[in-house]
Amino acid sequence: xxxxxxxxxxxxxxxxxxxxxxxxxxxxxxxxxxxxxxxxxxxxxxxxxxxxxxxxxxxxxxxxxxxxxxxxxxxxxxxxxxxxxxxxxxxxxxxxxxxxxxxxxxxxxxxxxxxxxxxxxxxxxxxxxxxxxxxxxxxxxxxxxxxxxxxxxxxxxxxxxxxxxxxxxxxxxxxxxxxxxxxxxxxxxxxxxxxxxxxxxxxxxxxxxxxxxxxxxxxxxxxxxxxxxxxxxxxxxxxxxxxxxxxxxxxxxxxxxxxxxxxxxxxxxxxxxxxxxxxxxxxxxxxxxx
Amino acid sequence: xxxxxxxxxxxxxxxxxxxxxxxxxxxxxxxxxxxxxxxxxxxxxxxxxxxxxxxxxxxxxxxxxxxxxxxxxxxxxxxxxxxxxxxxxxxxxxxxxxxxxxxxxxxxxxxxxxxxxxxxxxxxxxxxxxxxxxxxxxxxxxxxxxxxxxxxxxxxxxxxxxxxxxxxxxxxxxxxxxxxxxxxxxxxxxxxxxxxxxxxxxxxxxxxxxxxxxxxxxxxxxxxxxxxxxxxxxxxxxxxxxxxxxxxxxxxxxxxxxxxxxxxxxxxxxxxxxxxxxxxxxxxxxxxxxxxxxxxxxxxxxxxxxxxxxxxxxxxxxxxxxxxxxxxxxxxxxxxxxxxxxxxxxxxxxxx
Numbered sequence: 001x002x003x004x005x006x007x008x009x010x011x012x013x014x015x016x017x018x019x020x021x022x023x024x025x026x027x028x029x030x031x032x033x034x035x036x037x038x039x040x041x042x043x044x045x046x047x048x049x050x051x052x053x054x055x056x057x058x059x060x061x062x063x064x065x066x067x068x069x070x071x072x073x074x075x076x077x078x079x080x081x082x083x084x085x086x087x088x089x090x091x092x093x094x095x096x097x098x099x100x101x102x103x104x105x106x107x108x109x110x111x112x113x114x115x116x117x118x119x120x121x122x123x124x125x126x127x128x129x130x131x132x133x134x135x136x137x138x139x140x141x142x143x144x145x146x147x148x149x150x151x152x153x154x155x156x157x158x159x160x161x162x163x164x165x166x167x168x169x170x171x172x173x174x175x176x177x178x179x180x181x182x183x184x185x186x187x188x189x190x191x192x193x194x195x196x197x198x199x200x201x202x203x204x205x206x207x208x209x210x211x212x213x214x215x216x217x218x219x220x221x222x223x224x225x226x227x228x229x230x231x232x233x234x235x236x237x238x239x240x241x242x243x244x245x246x247x248x249x250x251x252x253x254x255x256x257x258x259x260x261x262x263x264x265x266x267x268x269x270x271x272x273x274x275x276x277x278x279x280x281x282x283x284x285x286x287x288x289x290x
Numbered sequence: 291x292x293x294x295x296x297x298x299x300x301x302x303x304x305x306x307x308x309x310x311x312x313x314x315x316x317x318x319x320x321x322x323x324x325x326x327x328x329x330x331x332x333x334x335x336x337x338x339x340x341x342x343x344x345x346x347x348x349x350x351x352x353x354x355x356x357x358x359x360x361x362x363x364x365x366x367x368x369x370x371x372x373x374x375x376x377x378x379x380x381x382x383x384x385x386x387x388x389x390x391x392x393x394x395x396x397x398x399x400x401x402x403x404x405x406x407x408x409x410x411x412x413x414x415x416x417x418x419x420x421x422x423x424x425x426x427x428x429x430x431x432x433x434x435x436x437x438x439x440x441x442x443x444x445x446x447x448x449x450x451x452x453x454x455x456x457x458x459x460x461x462x463x464x465x466x467x468x469x470x471x472x473x474x475x476x477x478x479x480x481x482x483x484x485x486x487x488x489x490x491x492x493x494x495x496x497x498x499x500x501x502x503x504x505x506x507x508x509x510x511x512x513x514x515x516x517x518x519x520x521x522x523x524x525x526x527x528x529x530x531x532x533x534x535x536x537x538x539x540x541x542x543x544x545x546x547x548x549x550x551x552x553x554x555x556x557x558x559x560x561x562x563x564x565x566x567x568x569x570x571x572x573x574x575x576x577x578x579x580x581x582x583x584x585x586x587x588x589x590x591x592x593x594x595x596x597x598x599x600x601x602x603x604x605x606x607x608x609x610x611x612x613x614x615x616x617x618x619x620x621x622x623x624x625x626x627x628x629x630x631x632x633x634x635x636x637x638x639x640x641x642x
Contacts, residue, residue, distance in 0.1 A: 161465065161586050168465060169451065169458070169596045177563055178468040240560035243584040 005059070006116070008052035009073055013107035015045030020104040023097035031094050031171035038096045039087050045103070046080045053077055068262060069116030071138055076106045078142025079149070082186075086146075091174040092182070098152040102145065106258075115262075129204040136197030137222070141257060143190030144229070147183045148254035151247035154179040158244055180243065183250050184236060191229045198222060221264040228253055291332060291427050294353055295386040296360045296378065297344030300400050303377040305340075311368050313338040318414075321367055322423040330359035333425040335418040335432070337393075339410050341400055346390060348427035353382040387431060387619040394435040395442045396449070397611055403448040403604045408439050431622065438618045446614070448607045451600025456487040458596045459567050459588070460494055463535055466563050466586055469495070476500045476533045478526055479540030480512040483569050487537050488516055496535070502526040504540070530555040535565045538574040548576035556582060569593070 019041040026038060053073060056064040064070045079099060087093040109115075157176050160168035173179075201222075232249050235241035241249070298311060313321055318336050325334050331347035338344075345364065349356045357380040364378070381389050392398045399407050415432045418424045424432070443449050452458045460470075467473055473496045477484050480503045488499050499518030503509035506522055513520040521529055540546055547566070556564065561584050568575040568589045580587040 157465075161462075162580055165462075165588065165592050165596060166599055169461065169599070173465075175465055175468050177466060181468065240562075242561040243563065245583065 005052045005055040006111070008048050008055060009107070010111060012045045012048035012052060013104065013111060015041055015048065016100060016104040016107050019045060019096065019100035023100045026094065026097040030167045031097070031173050036093075038100065039084070039093050042080060042087075042096050042100065042103075043084060046077075046084055049073070049077050049080060067116060069110050071134070072106060072110035072115065074135075074138045075141045075145060076103050076110070078139050079103060079145045082142060082146050083149070086182075091172055094173055095146075095149055095153055098156075099146070099149045102149060129200060133197055133200040133204070136193050136200060138197075140190040140193035140197060141261075143186050143193060144250075144254045144257060147186035147190065148251045150179055150183045150186060151250040154183065154247040155244065155251070158247070176243075180246065183247060184233075187229060187250060188233060191226075191233060194222075194226055194229065198226060217264045221260060225253075225257060228256070291348050291350050292353055292383050293386045293390075293427065293431055294331075294347045294349060294356055294360065294383075295344060295381040295389050296347070296357060296364065297337075297342060298377045298379070299342035299344070299398065301398075302379060307377060308341070308343060310370060311343040311364065312340075313343065313367075318417050319421045319423075322418055322421060324367065325360075325363055326423060328359060328363050330356060330363050333418075333428040334423050335415050335428060337411060337414040339407065341407075342393075342398075344393075346386075346428060346431075348425065348431075357382075384616075384619050384623055387622060388615055390431060390435050391438045391615040391619055392612075394439040395611060395615070396439075397608065397615075401453050402601065402608075403453065405443075405449060408436070412436065434618065434622050438615060441618075442611050442614065446607045446610050448604050448611050451596070451603060453597050453601045453604065455483060455569065455590070455593045455597055456490040458593045458600075459487045459537070460490045462567075462586070462588055462593075462596075463491060463565055464494070466565055467534065471495045472497050473534040474498060474500070474532050475518075475535045475537065476502065476521075476526065476529065477512070477516075478502050478523075478536060478538045478546065478574070479504075479542075479570065480508050481539040481569075484537045484539040485512060485516070487567060487569070491535060492516065500526075500529055500533070527551070527555060531558045533559070533564070534562065535567070537567045537569065539568075539570045540574050541570070542574060543572060545576045546574040547579065549578045549582065552579050552582060552585065556584065567593070 019038055022038050022041060053064060056070065064074070080103060083095055083099050087096060153173065154176055157168060157171070157173045157179065160171065161176065174182075232241070232246075232253060235249075236246055298308060300308070303311075313336055315338075318338065321336055322334050325331055325336075325345070325347070330351075331345075331349045333348040335346040336344070337346065343364075345360055347356070347360060351359075361378060361380070365374075389398070394408055394411055396403045396405060396407050411432075415424070415428075419429070452461045463470060463473070470491065473491070475488055475491050475496050475498070477488050477499060480501055492499065499513065499516045500521050501509045501513040501516065501518055502521040502523050502525075503512070504523050506520060509520040509523075536547075538546060563584045563586065566575050566579065566585065566587045568587065571590060573589055575587060575589070577587065577589070579585050
C-alpha cells in the first residue's frame with residue numbers, strides 16, 4: 001500500500017480538525033440537537049487512526065509505542081476509542097465536541113518530524129513486558145485525558161446552570177452530577193492502569209547498567225503523577241472534594257501530564273537510551289519506556 | 291363510512307358551559323350505547339376532560355345529516371335547554387381526522403404540547419373499545435393518532451422544555467441530579483406554587499418532602515397532604531444536611547437564607563449539589579448564594595422566563611407539526627376502502 005502510516009495518521013488529524021470545527025457549531029447551538037454528525041466524523045478519524053497504528057505495529061511486529069510519536073498517537077487513540085464507546089449513550093455523545101479540539105492539538109503535535117526518528121533495523125526497545133508497561137501507562141493517560149474532556153463539559157454546564165440558565169435548559173447535556181461521576185470513574189480507572197503500568201515497570205523490567213530510579217526525571221515525574229491522582233481520588237472520596245473544584249483538578253492534572261510528559265521523557269536516560277549510548281550497541285534491550 | 295367530530299372545548303366554550311356538557315366517567319359506556327342506538331353513529335368514542343367534551347363518530351350517513359343527529363344527542367343527553375351560539379363545532383373529513391391527531395399531540399390543548407391529553411384520549415378509546423363501540427374505522431384512526439403523537443414527540447420540539455413554573459423546576463432538577471429518586475425536598479413557606487412544585491418533584495420520584503412554615507399547623511397540614519413531615523420554622527436549617535432541593539415561598543420581608551448562613555450548611559452537606567428554588571416575592575434567598583460552589587439558585591423570574599421560552603419554541607413548531615399531521619391524515623384517508631366495495635361484517639360491534 002502506497003500510503004505510509006504517517007499519511008494515514010495525517011488524514012485522521014484532518015478529520016479531528018473537521019470535528020473540532022464542527023464542535024464550534026455544536027457549542028454555538030448550545031448542545032441542543034442530538035445528532036450523530038460529530039460522532040461519525042470522529043469515527044472516521046478513528047478508522048484512519050487505527051489503520052495508522054496497526055500499519056506501524058505490523059511493520060515493526062510489536063505494539064507501536066516506543067517513541068514519542070507512537071506514544072502520543074497511542075494516547076489519542078485510546079481517548080477516541082473510549083469516547084466512541086461512551087458516545088453510544090446519546091447525552092454523552094456531546095463529549096466529542098470537547099474531545100475534538102484536544103485530539104486535533106495532540107495530533108498536530110505528534111506529526112512534528114523530530115518526534116518520530118527512524119528506528120533503523122533494530123527498534124530501540126523490544127520485549128513483551130516493555131510493551132505491557134508502556135501500553136498500560138499510556139492507556140491510563142488516555143483515561144485521564146477523557147476525564148479532563150468530561151471535566152470541560154462539566155465546567156461549561158455548571159457555568160450555564162448558574163449564569164446562563166436558558167442555555168442550560170435548552171441543552172441536552174447530561175445532569176452534572178452524572179458528569180461528575182463519569183470524571184471520577186475515569187480517574188479511578190486511569191489510576192488503576194497507571195499503578196499496574198508502573199508496577200510492571202518497577203518489578204518486571206531490568207534497569208540498564210548505571211541507571212537508577214531515584215535520579216531519573218521520568219521515573220520521579222511518573223511517581224509525582226501517581227501521587228497527584230491518588231491525592232485527587234482520596235480528596236474526592238474522603239474529603240468531599242466535589243463539583244467544580246474536582247473538575248478543575250481533573251483538568252489541571254491532565255494539563256500537567258500533557259505539558260511535562262515530553263520534556264521529562266527526553267531528559268530520562270532510562271527511557272531515552274540514545275541520550276548516553278547507541279541503542280544498537282546494547283546487547284540486551286534496556287528496560288522501560290514511558 | 292366517514293369520521294366526524296363534534297364537541298366543544300376551552301377555545302369555544304367557557305368552563306361553565308363545558309361542565310354542563312361533561313360526561314361523568316361511569317356514564318360514558320351508557321352514553322355510547324345510547325348514541326349508537328340513536329343511529330347517529332356506527333362507531334363512537336366519547337372524550338370528556340376538563341377542557342373538552344368531544345364525540346368521535348364513524349357513520350355511513352351523509353355527514354351533515356349525521357352531525358344534526360349527533361348534536362341533538364349531545365344536547366339531549368345532558369338535558370341542556372339554553373340557547374347555543376356556535377360553541378359546538380362539527381368537523382367532517384379530512385378536518386375531523388386532523389383534529390383527532392392534533393388533540394393526541396397536545397396541539398389543541400390549553401398548554402400547547404402537553405402530554406396529559408394523550409393519556410386521556412387513550413383511556414377514552416379503551417372504554418369504547420372494551421364496550422365494543424368502536425370498529426375498524428375508528429380503531430385504525432385512533433391507533434394512527436397515537437402513532438402520530440409519538441412521531442411528533444420524537445421528530446419535533448413541540449414537547450421540548452417545560453411550559454409551566456413547577457415543571458421547569460423539575461426540569462432544572464433533572465439537569466443537576468443524576469436521578470430524582472433519592473432526593474429530599476424541603477418546602478419553606480407553604481404556598482400554592484410551592485405545593486405544586488413539590489408535587490411535581492414527587493411525581494418524578496423525589497423521596498419525600500419536609501415542610502416548614504411559620505404556622506406549624508399549616509406546615510403539618512401540607513406535609514400530611516404530601517406524605518411528608520413538618521418541621522418547626524426555627525429548625526429548618528438543622529435538617530439541611532439531608533436536603534437536596536429547597537422550594538422557598540415565605541412572605542418574609544427579608545432574606546431567609548443568605549450566603550453567611552448557607553456556607554457552613556454546605557460543609558454539613560459535604561458539598562453535594564443543592565438546588566434552591568425561590569418563588570417568593572420579595573425574594574427569600576439572597577442571589578449571592580448562587581456564587582457558592584455546587585449551589586444553583588433559580589428565582590421566580592428565572593423559572594418564568596424559561597417557561598416562556600419553551601412556550602415560544604413550541605409555538606414556532608406548530609407549522610411543522612400541522613404539516614406532518616395533514617400528511618398523515620391524508621395517508622390514512624387514502625388507504626380507506628374504496629367507495630362501492632361491499633362493507634365488511636363487523637362482528638366486534640355490539641348491536642343490541
